[in-house]
Amino acid sequence: xxxxxxxxxxxxxxxxxxxHDRGRLxxxxxxxxxxxxxxxxxxxxxxxxxxxxxxxSGLPHSPVGWLxxxxxxxxxxxxxxxxxxxRKADDLMIVSAKHAERLDDEPIPDERxxxxxxxxxxxxEEKSRVALTLRTVCYLTTREIAAAFLDNDVAIGQRISRAxxxxxxxxxxxxxxxxxVWPARLDAVLSxxxxxxxxxxxxxxxxxxxxxxxxxxxxxxLDRLRSxxxxxxxxxxxxxxxxxxxxxxxxxxxxxxPPEAQDRSLWDTHMIREGQEILAQAVERGRPGPYQIKAxxxxxxxxxxxxxxxxxxLLYGSLWVHEPTPVVALNWAVVMAELGKTDLAVQKIEAxxxxxxxxxxxxxxxASVLGQAGRTNESRAAYERAIELAQNSSSRxxxxxxxxxxxx
Amino acid sequence: xxxxxxxxxxxxxxxxxxxxxxxxxxGGFFAANEKMKADGVLVDGESLxxxxxxxxxxxxxxxxxxxxxxxxETREYLGGYYIVDVPDLDTAVTYAEMIPSAAFGTIExxxxxxxxxxx
Numbered sequence: 001x002x003x004x005x006x007x008x009x010x011x012x013x014x015x016x017x018x019x020h021d022r023g024r025l026x027x028x029x030x031x032x033x034x035x036x037x038x039x040x041x042x043x044x045x046x047x048x049x050x051x052x053x054x055x056x057s058g059l060p061h062s063p064v065g066w067l068x069x070x071x072x073x074x075x076x077x078x079x080x081x082x083x084x085x086x087r088k089a090d091d092l093m094i095v096s097a098k099h100a101e102r103l104d105d106e107p108i109p110d111e112r113x114x115x116x117x118x119x120x121x122x123x124x125e126e127k128s129r130v131a132l133t134l135r136t137v138c139y140l141t142t143r144e145i146a147a148a149f150l151d152n153d154v155a156i157g158q159r160i161s162r163a164x165x166x167x168x169x170x171x172x173x174x175x176x177x178x179x180x181v182w183p184a185r186l187d188a189v190l191s192x193x194x195x196x197x198x199x200x201x202x203x204x205x206x207x208x209x210x211x212x213x214x215x216x217x218x219x220x221x222l223d224r225l226r227s228x229x230x231x232x233x234x235x236x237x238x239x240x241x242x243x244x245x246x247x248x249x250x251x252x253x254x255x256x257x258p259p260e261a262q263d264r265s266l267w268d269t270h271m272i273r274e275g276q277e278i279l280a281q282a283v284e285r286g287r288p289g290p291y292q293i294k295a296x297x298x299x300x301x302x303x304x305x306x307x308x309x310x311x312x313x314l315l316y317g318s319l320w321v322h323e324p325t326p327v328v329a330l331n332w333a334v335v336m337a338e339l340g341k342t343d344l345a346v347q348k349i350e351a352x353x354x355x356x357x358x359x360x361x362x363x364x365x366x367a368s369v370l371g372q373a374g375r376t377n378e379s380r381a382a383y384e385r386a387i388e389l390a391q392n393s394s395s396r397x398x399x400x401x402x403x404x405x406x407x408x
Numbered sequence: 409x410x411x412x413x414x415x416x417x418x419x420x421x422x423x424x425x426x427x428x429x430x431x432x433x434x435g436g437f438f439a440a441n442e443k444m445k446a447d448g449v450l451v452d453g454e455s456l457x458x459x460x461x462x463x464x465x466x467x468x469x470x471x472x473x474x475x476x477x478x479x480x481e482t483r484e485y486l487g488g489y490y491i492v493d494v495p496d497l498d499t500a501v502t503y504a505e506m507i508p509s510a511a512f513g514t515i516e517x518x519x520x521x522x523x524x525x526x527x
Contacts, residue, residue, distance in 0.1 A: 006455035007437035007508075008415075008488045015441075051434035056425045143448045 010055050014047055017063045023137045027115035028068050031174050033075045036118070036136070037164045042075030043067065049074070112137060113225040114174045116218070120189040123170045128163040129192040130199075135160050137221075138214045148199055148211050183231075190235045190291060193218050197239050201246065202392060212243060223278075233282035234291030240275030241298040244268040255397035259301040272302065290322040309338040326355045334365050342373040360389035364399060371406055380406050410451060410493050410520040411500035416484040417513025419458065436508035444492060444503060453490040484513055491520070 018025075022043075029039035046067050060066040119133040127149075134140045134148075142160065146153040177185040193215050200211030219236040226232060248266035251257045279295045297315045300308040316332035330352055337345035349366050356362035367382035383403040390396035423429035444450035462478040478485060487509070494500050497517065504515040 006457075006488070007434055008441075008453045008490070009455035010434075011437055011441045012453070014438075048435045048438050051438045052425070052431050055430075055434055141446055141448070143446065 021064045022139045023112050027111035029071050031111045038075055042071045045074035046071035113176055118174050120192040121172050122188045124163050128159050131156055131160050132163045140209055144209045230282035230285040230287050231289040231291045233278050234295050237275045237279035238295035240271050244271035250394050255401050256394045260307050293319045326352050330365050337369040337372050345369045346373050412518050413490045413504050414516040415488045415509045417509045418483045421512050433508040440506040449492045449494050451491040451493050455488040459485040
């Protein structure tokens with residue numbers, strides 16, 4: 001009996017390679033082909049070739065190396081077929097011949113840093129950066145991304161295509177940014193990854209792909225690929241110190257629990273220690289920045305026996321220098337109220353009223369501080385407004401509980 | 409509702425390596441898999457080893473009898489399966505049609521029993 005090809009088994013093997021290495025493959029191909037869409041098409045062609053080649057001879061010694069080499073050739077084929085200016089294809093050929101030789105025995109260089117910086121390029125809208133990074137680097141399907149953002153997958157698919165086209169139009173090079181633009185470009189990357197994290201953190205449904213885990217993966221990857229940047233370390237520490245409390249975030253009644261009231265036995269002490277160690281290492285580099293400060297604030301929230309509000313207030317003062325935003329001012333005011341300066345806190349918050357109109361956390365903070373100042377009626381009204389604006393059931397429940405306390 | 413798409417075919421009639429038909433079949437499997445994944449319906453899928461590697465087991469009067477080879481001598485053997493999670497049989501059938509083996513074998517579509525005596 002002839003040995004039948006086992007297409008599903010081969011497909012599963014390919015899937016397995018992709019799950020671990022698709023980001024690296026796309027990064028490597030994009031760096032050489034200079035076009036993200038072309039790299040993806042080329043990889044797709046290589047995968048179809050893999051189906052039939054691997055179907056006969058089994059998995060090659062280095063599946064990633066095989067796919068990189070074949071993908072590069074497929075990409076060049078596509079350029080040749082698609083355009084009359086053969087020069088470009090010839091240029092790529094020279095590059096690829098050198099690379100193809102190397103790919104056989106040498107470990108494949110990890111080019112994902114370039115890819116992450118391209119996906120999070122400031123020419124793209126924030127939401128596009130998020131979608132493109134999740135699709136390209138983390139290998140989520142458009143459906144999975146859409147589910148996380150409560151959007152439909154056609155819209156997300158279009159957003160991703162437009163983002164790729166935009167990178168091409170804008171001539172974005174797949175390079176690691178130079179020293180002088182590094183801080184601004186890194187900030188775009190970190191804010192994108194942090195946004196991915198928070199979407200995962202507040203998500204209430206159990207989806208297949210946990211965005212918080214994807215964000216931690218990306219930050220760890222970033223830290224590994226560029227191991228001497230204190231802000232990358234700061235962002236990773238911030239996420240670890242937040243994630244460590246995730247299990248305690250929502251109480252048995254389904255309401256959000258603020259860190260100071262959480263059941264500490266639910267905290268992941270291992271993760272806290274890791275976050276603290278990474279933060280300490282970052283601080284030693286002597287180049288402070290907003291992510292390091294935010295991580296330190298998260299850490300002080302977990303001080304025993306209660307949050308170190310004095311220290312947190314000082315940290316907000318430092319954060320203000322880097323990020324003089326209304327949101328920082330709002331959080332700072334809440335800390336002042338914890339330190340007993342309730343009147344000052346009310347004043348500070350009221351000064352923000354026009355800029356933060358319709359911002360749910362504004363009313364939640366305002367209500368809480370008014371309550372602490374003994375201004376019960378106004379506090380109740382602010383809670384009611386906050387409840388109206390609440391985005392999810394756990395924070396709504398928390399606010400309802402607080403409102404009830406004010407009523408009693 | 410989950411459906412199992414059982415892939416039966418005659419190994420002799422499957423396209424052979426090196427032919428354009430083989431390439432088309434493998435490409436077709438890749439495309440079907442991608443589509444099921446993108447649509448979020450793919451639960452599981454595996455290929456089985458060749459039927460002549462099968463061992464059939466029976467217990468008769470407390471005594472185990474094993475036999476080399478598949479349970480029944482037929483032309484078409486079970487070669488693999490997918491499990492898809494879809495709203496109804498019609499949708500399950502549209503995915504069965506995408507499996508290249510449908511062109512030279514048979515895809516049997518069977519719902520997984522959702523056993524709920526209380527419902």
